[in-house]
Amino acid sequence: MNSEQQLILDNVQLSVQQIMQGEGSGHDWWHIHRVVNNTRRICKSESCDPFITELAALVHDIGDHKLHKGDDTACRREITRLFKKLNLDLMLAEQIIEIVEQVSFKGALIDTPVQSIEAAVVQDADRLDAIGAIGIARTFAFGGNRNREIYNPEIPVELHDQFETYKNSSAPTINHFYEKLLLLKDQMKTESGKKIALQRHKFMLQYLEQFYNEWDYK
Ligand code: ADP
Numbered sequence: 001m002n003s004e005q006q007l008i009l010d011n012v013q014l015s016v017q018q019i020m021q022g023e024g025s026g027h028d029w030w031h032i033h034r035v036v037n038n039t040r041r042i043c044k045s046e047s048c049d050p051f052i053t054e055l056a057a058l059v060h061d062i063g064d065h066k067l068h069k070g071d072d073t074a075c076r077r078e079i080t081r082l083f084k085k086l087n088l089d090l091m092l093a094e095q096i097i098e099i100v101e102q103v104s105f106k107g108a109l110i111d112t113p114v115q116s117i118e119a120a121v122v123q124d125a126d127r128l129d130a131i132g133a134i135g136i137a138r139t140f141a142f143g144g145n146r147n148r149e150i151y152n153p154e155i156p157v158e159l160h161d162q163f164e165t166y167k168n169s170s171a172p173t174i175n176h177f178y179e180k181l182l183l184l185k186d187q188m189k190t191e192s193g194k195k196i197a198l199q200r201h202k203f204m205l206q207y208l209e210q211f212y213n214e215w216d217y218k
């Protein structure tokens with residue numbers, strides 16, 4: 001990476017820190033920080049462009065629909081707005097938007113293919129932060145932020161085949177493990193992503209076992 005690219009990353013980071021600081025549903029600045037670290041780690045064993053992947057990781061959630069009242073057009077708008085504010089190349093913005101649009105999970109039965117190694121790395125990096133101990137913490141933070149029950153054995157799991165129904169679901173948080181988190185290890189795109197995901201996946205299974213033991217404690 002050259003010094004001009006490093007400067008761009010530093011400036012984008014400062015803005016993203018301001019935008020995401022203190023967000024309470026698990027999409028705060030530290031989520032972005034961890035995703036950037038994940039991309040660096042995965043990039044070590046993939047031939048990808050580190051500048052492009054890091055830049056995409058930094059901005060991947062600034063226009064997320066969940067932070068913009070369900071607005072699916074916010075991704076393009078917020079990334080373009082940030083690039084204009086920082087006087088950055090708008091062709092580069094387009095390249096980044098294309099990657100970020102391939103990152104998001106859309107429902108258990110919906111495929112989310114990637115068209116470049118950079119998109120594969122950012123998707124894996126983001127999804128690694130959705131599983132394991134941190135993934136568990138984030139999912140309950142999200143549930144609390146949206147007033148969801150922790151668990152309700154009377155509400156069945158639903159495997160969504162439509163993004164709209166996935167997006168608008170208000171199911172208890174434990175359901176989210178089956179509707180998303182436990183599915184991610186098989187959707188990893190890179191070899192290192194797969195390896196890290198497997199270990200985090202096992203931890204979630206262990207957690208759920210303990211959860212149900214305590215739930216039925218007599
Ligand atoms: P992606 O980055 O793949 O689009 P999301 O931004 O949808 O993923 O979700 C990020 C994290 O937010 C999830 O992994 C989970 O921790 C939490 N989250 C999102 N939707 C829900 C939900 N319906 N219930 C509980 N947690 C959720």
Ligand code: NI
Pocket residue numbers: 031035060061126
């Ligand atoms: Ni994210």
